[in-house]
Amino acid sequence: MSFEDLPIRRKLMTIMLGTSGVVLLLVCSVFLGYEFFTFRTSSVQQLSTLGEVIASNSTAALAFDNRDDASEVLAALAAERHIVAACLYDNQGRVFARYPSGSGDAVFPALPGADGYRFEKNHLAGFAPVVQVKGRRLGTLYLRSDMAALFDRLRLYAVISVLVIGGSSMVAYVLSRKLQKQISGPILALAETAKAVSERRDYSVRARTFGRDETGALTAAFNEMLAQIQEQNLALQRAYDELRQTQQAILQQERLRALGQIASGVAHDINNAISPASLYAEALLEREPNLSARARSYLTTIQRAIDDVAQTVSRLREFYRQRKPQITLTPVDLPQWVGQMADLTRAHWADMAQQSGISVEMRMELLPALPVVLGVESEIRDALANIIFNAADAMPDGGTITIRTRVAGPGGADGRSGAPAHATVEISDTGIGMDEETKRRCFEPFFTTKGEGGTGLGLAMVYGAMRRHDAAIEIDSAPGRGTTFRLCFPLPAEPVELAPPAASGPAAAKRLRVLVVDDDRVLLDSIAETLEYDGHQIVTANGGQRGIDEFLAGQRAGRPFAVVITDLGMPEVDGLRVAAAVKSVSPGTPVFLLTGWGQGMAEEGRAPENVDRMLTKPPKLRELREALASV
Amino acid sequence: MAFLRPKGRGALRRLARCLLAITLLGAAEARAAAPSREYQLKAIFLFNFSQFVAWPAGSLGDAQAPFVVGVLGNDPFGDYLDATVLGEKIGGHPMVVRRYRRVEDVGDCQVLFISGSEEGRLEGIIARLGGRNILTVGDASNFSRSGGMVRFVMEEGRIRLKIDVQAARSAGLTISSKLLRAAAIVTREEE
Numbered sequence: 130m131s132f133e134d135l136p137i138r139r140k141l142m143t144i145m146l147g148t149s150g151v152v153l154l155l156v157c158s159v160f161l162g163y164e165f166f167t168f169r170t171s172s173v174q175q176l177s178t179l180g181e182v183i184a185s186n187s188t189a190a191l192a193f194d195n196r197d198d199a200s201e202v203l204a205a206l207a208a209e210r211h212i213v214a215a216c217l218y219d220n221q222g223r224v225f226a227r228y229p230s231g232s233g234d235a236v237f238p239a240l241p242g243a244d245g246y247r248f249e250k251n252h253l254a255g256f257a258p259v260v261q262v263k264g265r266r267l268g269t270l271y272l273r274s275d276m277a278a279l280f281d282r283l284r285l286y287a288v289i290s291v292l293v294i295g296g297s298s299m300v301a302y303v304l305s306r307k308l309q310k311q312i313s314g315p316i317l318a319l320a321e322t323a324k325a326v327s328e329r330r331d332y333s334v335r336a337r338t339f340g341r342d343e344t345g346a347l348t349a350a351f352n353e354m355l356a357q358i359q360e361q362n363l364a365l366q367r368a369y370d371e372l373r374q375t376q377q378a379i380l381q382q383e384r385l386r387a388l389g390q391i392a393s394g395v396a397h398d399i400n401n402a403i404s405p406a407s408l409y410a411e412a413l414l415e416r417e418p419n420l421s422a423r424a425r426s427y428l429t430t431i432q433r434a435i436d437d438v439a440q441t442v443s444r445l446r447e448f449y450r451q452r453k454p455q456i457t458l459t460p461v462d463l464p465q466w467v468g469q470m471a472d473l474t475r476a477h478w479a480d481m482a483q484q485s486g487i488s489v490e491m492r493m494e495l496l497p498a499l500p501v502v503l504g505v506e507s508e509i510r511d512a513l514a515n516i517i518f519n520a521a522d523a524m525p526d527g528g529t530i531t532i533r534t535r536v537a538g539p540g541g542a543d544g545r546s547g548a549p550a551h552a553t554v555e556i557s558d559t560g561i562g563m564d565e566e567t568k569r570r571c572f573e574p575f576f577t578t579k580g581e582g583g584t585g586l587g588l589a590m591v592y593g594a595m596r597r598h599d600a601a602i603e604i605d606s607a608p609g610r611g612t613t614f615r616l617c618f619p620l621p622a623e624p625v626e627l628a629p630p631a632a633s634g635p636a637a638a639k640r641l642r643v644l645v646v647d648d649d650r651v652l653l654d655s656i657a658e659t660l661e662y663d664g665h666q667i668v669t670a671n672g673g674q675r676g677i678d679e680f681l682a683g684q685r686a687g688r689p690f691a692v693v694i695t696d697l698g699m700p701e702v703d704g705l706r707v708a709a710a711v712k713s714v715s716p717g718t719p720v721f722l723l724t725g726w727g728q729g730m731a732e733e734g735r736a737p738e739n740v741d742r743m744l745t746k747p748p749k750l751r752e753l754r755e756a757l758a759s760v
Numbered sequence: 761m762a763f764l765r766p767k768g769r770g771a772l773r774r775l776a777r778c779l780l781a782i783t784l785l786g787a788a789e790a791r792a793a794a795p796s797r798e799y800q801l802k803a804i805f806l807f808n809f810s811q812f813v814a815w816p817a818g819s820l821g822d823a824q825a826p827f828v829v830g831v832l833g834n835d836p837f838g839d840y841l842d843a844t845v846l847g848e849k850i851g852g853h854p855m856v857v858r859r860y861r862r863v864e865d866v867g868d869c870q871v872l873f874i875s876g877s878e879e880g881r882l883e884g885i886i887a888r889l890g891g892r893n894i895l896t897v898g899d900a901s902n903f904s905r906s907g908g909m910v911r912f913v914m915e916e917g918r919i920r921l922k923i924d925v926q927a928a929r930s931a932g933l934t935i936s937s938k939l940l941r942a943a944a945i946v947t948r949e950e951e
Contacts, residue, residue: 189938192808193921194801198942261938262811262850 138313145305146298153297157290164286168279172253173246176274179209180246180257184270187217188261191225191268199226211274213252217259218269225268241269251276315344319351332359377569384574385593396442397698397724400746405655407435407747412659415750439747458503458598463618464495466506467534467554470513478521478530487527494533502552502618508594515587516556516614522579523560523612531557537617550620551601557613563606571604641757642666642688646676646695646707647723656694659750665757673702677710684714692760694744694753697724708739719760723748795838801919802873802899802912803841809871809895809910810850812939816932819893820853821868827853828868830894832860832885833875863888874898874908882906893932904946909933911946922946 132140183202190199199217206212206228215228218241224234246255254273260266315338322336332355338348410432414425471491482489520530533555563571570576572592577583595602599619606612643665647653650671657667668683668690670676676695683690693711697704708720719741737743742756795803806829820827827850829841845855860866863885872894878885879900886896886907899912904924909931911922921943928935 186938186941189812189936189942192811193805193939193942194919195942261808265811265848 137316138309141309141313142302142305145309146301149301150294150298153294157286157294161283161286161290165279165283168282169248169253172274172276172279176246176253176255176272177257179206179212180255180270180272183215183272184257184259187226187259187270188267191217191219191259192261196226200228200230202226203228204230206272209274211278212272213275214271214273216271218271220266220268222269237271241271244269246272248276312344315339315348319344319348322351326355332362381573381592385589388574388589397746399438399442401649401652403435403438404649404652404747406431407439408655408659408750410435411750412662416662435747443745458505460501461504461506461509463502463509463552463554464497464499464534466510467495467513467532468493470510470517470532473510474514474517474521477518482521482527485525487525489521489524489527490529492529492531494531496534496536499534499552500536500620500624502598503621504598504618505594508597512591512594512616513554513556515591516616519587520556520558520560520612520614523558523562525561528559528611531555533557536620551617552620554616554618555613557611559611562608562610562612563604564608568604568606572602639758639760640664640666641691641760642668642683643757644668644670644676644680644683644690644693644695646670646673646679646693646699646704648672648696648699652696656748656753660753660757663754663757673699673704673707676707677702680707680711681714689715690718692719692721692757694721694723697722705738705740708737712739721756795836795840798914798919799836799838800840803837803844805912805919805921806841806871806873806897807844807848807855809897809939810855812936813871813895813928814934814936815870815893819932820851820870823852825853825868826856827851827870828856828858830858830860830866830869830872831875832863832866832872833877835859836875866894869894871895871897874900874903876900882908891931895928895931895933905948907948910943913944920944924948 132143135143183206186202186205187199189195190202203215203217203226206215212228214232214236216232216237217225217227219225222240224237227237241256244256244258246253252273252275254271257270257272258266259268259270318339319336322334325334326332335352335355336348338345338352410428413420414428414432420428471493478489478491517530517532524530533553535553535555537551537553567578571588573585574589575585576589577585592602595616601615601617603615603617604612605615643660645653645656645660645667647656647669648671653669653671657669661667668679670679673695676693680690680693693707695704695707704722704724708722711718711720720739721742721744722737722740723744723746742759744752744756810827810829829845831837831841835841842857845857848855858867858869863881866872866889870893872889874882874885874896876899878898879902882898882900882902883906889896890907895910896908897910897912898908900906900908903911904922907924907927909924909927913920913922921939922945923935923940923943924946925935925940926947
């Protein structure tokens with residue numbers, strides 16, 4: 130492991146111990162070196178002093194040739210254990226006395242050398258003159274000292290050095306263990322925090338600040354950074370969530386829009402096709418009293434079938450439709466409708482369940498005095514039915530469907546002051562529930578959990594209907610915990626009363642000159658014939674351009690039309706251009722637009738300019754009469 | 761003859777001295793027989809005493825006054841003693857050898873060797889020298905008894921010294937302890 134990879138604690142310890150160790154070693158080495166050299170010098174001095182003393186004491190022995198005395202003097206060297214050999218030469222260079230007394234000649238230099246002491250291999254040795262009176266040399270003293278003293282001394286110092294270094298290192302170790310925490314502690318804490326952040330992606334943790342030094346500043350900066358990241362993360366998450374919701378909403382709308390466009394086109398063609406059949410059947414039933422009972426029954430069936438087709442087509446169209454501008458909301462008696470829902474849907478939930486051998490119950494918890502809301506009865510009815518069907522389907526093992534109504538918001542039961550007042554219809558089941566994914570996607574067209582058995586259109590239609598009513602939909606659901614759909618209808622600012630049932634009697638006989646414009650010959654004829662029967666004077670024009678020509682011709686001839694009924698979708702010149710032409714010549718002449726896709730126009734925001742009234746295909750004789758009567 | 765090893769002056773002086781000594785020895789041999797090995801040593805010892813004995817200050821006279829090694833009676837050294845002291849100086853005083861026939865002849869003298877020939881008259885001689893700053897040296901058996909200071913004694917073929925410190929002290933002489941250690945200390949009464 131290289132030094133760079135060591136943990137910072139060990140790095141610090143190594144640096145501290147290494148530094149103190151090296152310093153101590155250096156000090157000891159210098160000390161030892163100094164000792165070594167001074168000891169050598171002092172050794173020489175000591176030996177030379179000793180030599181002087183011995184030499185001085187040996188003068189008489191040499192002068193008077195007394196070997197015993199000389200030997201005695203030398204024997205005194207025994208007190209100096211480092212002196213390993215000594216001898217006295219007489220003034221002729223012969224060995225006169227020796228120490229130790231028994232040594233052979235080989236121990237000593239054969240002849241005295243130059244005065245002074247020098248280091249030999251393992252010894253310090255040298256010669257000193259023996260002089261009593263200055264100028265008269267009596268002989269020479271040879272002394273040899275081993276270096277044991279020096280070595281002893283050096284060994285002692287080495288041992289002391291080792292002990293000092295060892296002891297200091299121990300002290301340094303203990304101290305550095307304590308002191309390194311001052312530096313490594315904050316860094317380790319910081320590293321720990323950084324690790325926690327990177328491993329757990331938890332940006333809410335904060336590193337502990339120990340002091341206000343550089344590490345403290347680093348920690349503070351790190352914490353600041355974490356706070357910023359956390360904040361940005363949060364903002365990012367929020368932005369992401371918003372984006373996702375928006376994206377989903379847009380996707381949802383786009384799908385519904387695309388579907389609405391398709392449905393609109395299909396509806397137009399079907400409506401055109403069935404319009405004559407509808408008109409003729411109605412006319413026959415009304416005007417031919419001599420029809421046989423069977424014919425009358427057949428016609429009634431045909432009329433019902435056409436109504437069913439029209440109904441189906443209109444429902445298709447309703448996928449995506451803002452509130453129909455020409456369809457005004459009427460006061461709806463919610464409790465009445467909700468109360469009837471059990472009977473209306475019983476065939477689905479009770480009978481089918483019985484066939485499968487399971488039991489589904491329905492409970493009602495209705496607020497008796499639920500306020501009247503504004504809406505379209507048929508849409509609300511269809512929405513409730515759809516939700517009840519789904520509830521029944523969500524309980525393959527049976528269960529209970531509960532329908533509750535209540536009032537919330539200002540003046541409501543729960544008294545929530547902030548929310549706008551609204552009436553709530555709640556449909557709960559005890560079924561399998563929905564997971565998050567299903568909950569999120571259940572309003573998408575063609576999304577279904579029923580496999581082949583579902584169209585995926587039920588809740589999409591509920592969604593469209595609720596949008597048109599400005600009503601909110603809430604879902605409470607979890608897998609295995611059942612599902613609650615909550616429809617919250619806004620209450621009108623002013624309480625409204627239920628309108629009395631509209632009386633629709635036969636139109637007052639009012640004869641008008643009417644121009645009917647359509648590119649469909651059959652439809653044109655059926656309208657002309659039925660209206661002529663009512664006594665109106667009908668002029669038909671097959672196509673937009675012809676319609677305009679016809680109208681202008683009538684104006685010029687002084688026989689203006691009282692009303693123009695024109696189809697909307699025609700090749701080349703469409704109904705809107707016809708209407709514009711009519712209004713440019715005679716602004717007072719009412720123009721009725723007959724269309725199978727008028728809703729499509731409304732939803733795209735194109736206000737039908739120059740149009741006084743919209744009539745849907747297939748046209749009902751009753752509606753036509755009503756429209757003409759209003760002129 | 762190389763036992764004299766003066767420091768310094770060099771080979772030339774040593775050579776000259778050797779030549780001189782040889783000449784003198786040659787001359788001595790012509791007059792008397794060369795001294796025995798014993799007396800050669802004793803001559804050197806006589807010279808060496810000058811290094812281990814301190815004479816009272818002023819007893820040597822002025823700087824030119826010689827340091828006298830005297831021989832009383834028959835001279836056993838021949839020319840050897842002269843050769844030994846030749847050219848030597850003690851404290852600046854040149855060393856000379858003087859020979860005396862009688863004690864009355866002894867003048868200024870620092871070391872006096874009393875020859876064996878004077879054995880019978882020793883007491884008289886020493887008594888006469890009493891009070892003078894003269895180191896008396898002899899080798900007669902009754903030398904110490906007679907009041908002599910330093911006596912040469914032969915032991916196992918070696919010359920040993922017997923010194924009467926009392927006598928030397930009475931003569932105002934101080935004998936170095938080093939010399940005393942190399943010698944045997946005696947008193948007149950013990951002998």
